[in-house]
Amino acid sequence: MTDLHTELKASIIEQLNLEDMEVSDIENDEPLFGDGLGLDSIDALELIVLLEKDYGIKLTDPKKGREIFESINKMADFIEANRTK
Amino acid sequence: MKNLYLHEDCIISPLGCTTSENLEHLRSGTTGLQKFNKSEFLDTPICAGVVNSEVLAEAFSAIGDPKAFTKLEQMMLLAVHQILIKNPDLNRMETGLIVSTTKGNVHLLEDLCVFKKERLLLSNLGEIIKDFFGFGLKPIVVSNACISGGLALAVAKKMINAGKFNKAVVVGGDMLSKFIVTGFNSFQALSETACKPFSKDRNGINLGEAAAAMLVSDTPKKDSVTISLAGDASANDANHISGPSRTGEGLFKSIQNSLKEAGISSEAIKAVATHGTATLYNDEMEAIAITRSDLGATPLHSVKAYYGHTLGASALIESILCKHMMLNNEIYPSLHFNKLGVSKEINVVTAYQNSINLDYVLKTASGFGGCNLAMVFKKEGQNG
Amino acid sequence: MAVIWRWFLKKKDKMANLSIDHWVRIKDGKIIADGEVIFASEADIASFLKAAFKFLNIKYPKFHKMDRLSKLGFIASETVMKEEAEISEDTALVFSNNSSSLASDQNYQESIKNFPSPSLFVYTLPNIVLGEISIRFGLKSENVFFIEDEFNAKLLIDYSAQLIESAKANKVLCAWLNLHNVEYDVFLWLSSESHKKEITEEQIRKIYDADYD
Numbered sequence: 001m002t003d004l005h006t007e008l009k010a011s012i013i014e015q016l017n018l019e020d021m022e023v024s025d026i027e028n029d030e031p032l033f034g035d036g037l038g039l040d041s042i043d044a045l046e047l048i049v050l051l052e053k054d055y056g057i058k059l060t061d062p063k064k065g066r067e068i069f070e071s072i073n074k075m076a077d078f079i080e081a082n083r084t085k
Numbered sequence: 086m087k088n089l090y091l092h093e094d095c096i097i098s099p100l101g102c103t104t105s106e107n108l109e110h111l112r113s114g115t116t117g118l119q120k121f122n123k124s125e126f127l128d129t130p131i132c133a134g135v136v137n138s139e140v141l142a143e144a145f146s147a148i149g150d151p152k153a154f155t156k157l158e159q160m161m162l163l164a165v166h167q168i169l170i171k172n173p174d175l176n177r178m179e180t181g182l183i184v185s186t187t188k189g190n191v192h193l194l195e196d197l198c199v200f201k202k203e204r205l206l207l208s209n210l211g212e213i214i215k216d217f218f219g220f221g222l223k224p225i226v227v228s229n230a231c232i233s234g235g236l237a238l239a240v241a242k243k244m245i246n247a248g249k250f251n252k253a254v255v256v257g258g259d260m261l262s263k264f265i266v267t268g269f270n271s272f273q274a275l276s277e278t279a280c281k282p283f284s285k286d287r288n289g290i291n292l293g294e295a296a297a298a299m300l301v302s303d304t305p306k307k308d309s310v311t312i313s314l315a316g317d318a319s320a321n322d323a324n325h326i327s328g329p330s331r332t333g334e335g336l337f338k339s340i341q342n343s344l345k346e347a348g349i350s351s352e353a354i355k356a357v358a359t360h361g362t363a364t365l366y367n368d369e370m371e372a373i374a375i376t377r378s379d380l381g382a383t384p385l386h387s388v389k390a391y392y393g394h395t396l397g398a399s400a401l402i403e404s405i406l407c408k409h410m411m412l413n414n415e416i417y418p419s420l421h422f423n424k425l426g427v428s429k430e431i432n433v434v435t436a437y438q439n440s441i442n443l444d445y446v447l448k449t450a451s452g453f454g455g456c457n458l459a460m461v462f463k464k465e466g467q468n469g
Numbered sequence: 470m471a472v473i474w475r476w477f478l479k480k481k482d483k484m485a486n487l488s489i490d491h492w493v494r495i496k497d498g499k500i501i502a503d504g505e506v507i508f509a510s511e512a513d514i515a516s517f518l519k520a521a522f523k524f525l526n527i528k529y530p531k532f533h534k535m536d537r538l539s540k541l542g543f544i545a546s547e548t549v550m551k552e553e554a555e556i557s558e559d560t561a562l563v564f565s566n567n568s569s570s571l572a573s574d575q576n577y578q579e580s581i582k583n584f585p586s587p588s589l590f591v592y593t594l595p596n597i598v599l600g601e602i603s604i605r606f607g608l609k610s611e612n613v614f615f616i617e618d619e620f621n622a623k624l625l626i627d628y629s630a631q632l633i634e635s636a637k638a639n640k641v642l643c644a645w646l647n648l649h650n651v652e653y654d655v656f657l658w659l660s661s662e663s664h665k666k667e668i669t670e671e672q673i674r675k676i677y678d679a680d681y682d
Binding site for chain 3: 086187188189191194195205206207208211212225226227228229230236240243244246247249263264267268270271272318319320321322323324325326327334335338342346452453454455456
């Protein structure tokens, strides 16, 4: 687990109001949507904002969001490859 | 339940400052939408229905000082003014006033300008309209997302049946602002080009601003055809606060209940005026609810490609259009449709039609918060 | 004679008579249910909402995503609805306030300065709380949200009576759900048709105006 993974988990907990959740509660490969963390479509939109705000990545095709936000691992990989901040 | 009869109306929009101007454009399939590469609302391109502020101010200066009223207030006041001009004998002390808006003067959050912060309150908007014209009764303000304009008619019907008044002026409006446009943009809901309701290549909504007003009462016109609100129902999806139910649950239930109240089956419906915002999900959901209600073959349209989505004004404007379609035996075409892009077979009207007798028309609307509304309009007083 | 007169009056008014089945009042850090103070904590809204939710003792993680208006509406409706053995999906929601969604509007407006937030924008309509309550209790019912300058019991009673009279609802959850900056003022009640314990506007107003210690 890198700093980015931890950082992402902490951001998600804060941005998405996941009360009573700790960084240690989120697994790196756990599905964020559907069964895992149970995030919904508004959360997905908020994650798109997070990508731009914290990492300078503007998602040109929002439909790609579901792929990128599949898990913390997938998110971290995408960010490493595309971050401008 | 007494029916609610629809009388004089006025639409203030990019398509004109009178209903007849609006109808001319609808008949000829002329859109009121414009493309903006950069606007006061967003740095990126949008397509929207914007009312020309200068033209509006000029029209408004005939009845009041445009500097003393916001753009939204000018539109709404002008709409009501036209109703009152046509009804000089209306007893304003006993006529109800029902106001529909989703965000009112929310643009003032950015900059109050000359206005006090009370102007942000929607009840204040109601008072402004009331005081401007000297209405006697406390206004009823309805703010229930994008079904508000139609819900205001349903509220009028209920209050008339409760004996509060027997006539009412229903007025609805919303204006564009950075607040609203950036909000929908954060939802990735906007299309940069003119919207394409029900079409395969649809990719989002256009926003718009407009106002409309209509006089309603418990009495039909004498010796003349009158359109009435014969049935209405709303039902929440109980599914998600911003996305519609994938099975069209709430809208289906609303349609069924409105038909029940009107005392008819779906076979009697001759046309459907949909919400048709051109998002992937709304149009799909609406098509499902419509076909579940056995209305798949019934001619339908969406007018969002003429006006954009005018939020608190939309369902009221679209109800007014239902009324005129029924009075004139016509259906205004749905613009920008090329190939069906929903999973159910529906009958999208793409060319102007006339000489069709529309004795019952269904209007549907949906909004954030999972709300849905269906209204059945009936033609009464026909000969034969 | 009295029976005929009562029948005549009913026919004349043609309005359903409504009862209050249960009610809740939320203000100054207190939750008062059917006349009894069932919960009291610090009045400041942030602490109050957190503590009140804990008091409800239910598992509903979505609560924490809601804006304050929705949280207040959720807590109020939870308090009343838990008294119901069976919840009908046709329990209509007839709500009102003066502030609309102003507190959330201000939060969203702030976010526009840098990055407009979709999770803030979604709460910038007063009727979103109706959606949250509908989801919680599976209500597929009539909704309306009125904006008034102050609590107007008559409007809510008249509208509810019409819904019940026209068989559009069998129960109605009415509310004054106001949040002005950080000041909250909530009154919510569940109504159904009744020929026995009919409630009047004056009685409703009395419950609203009363102080509860």
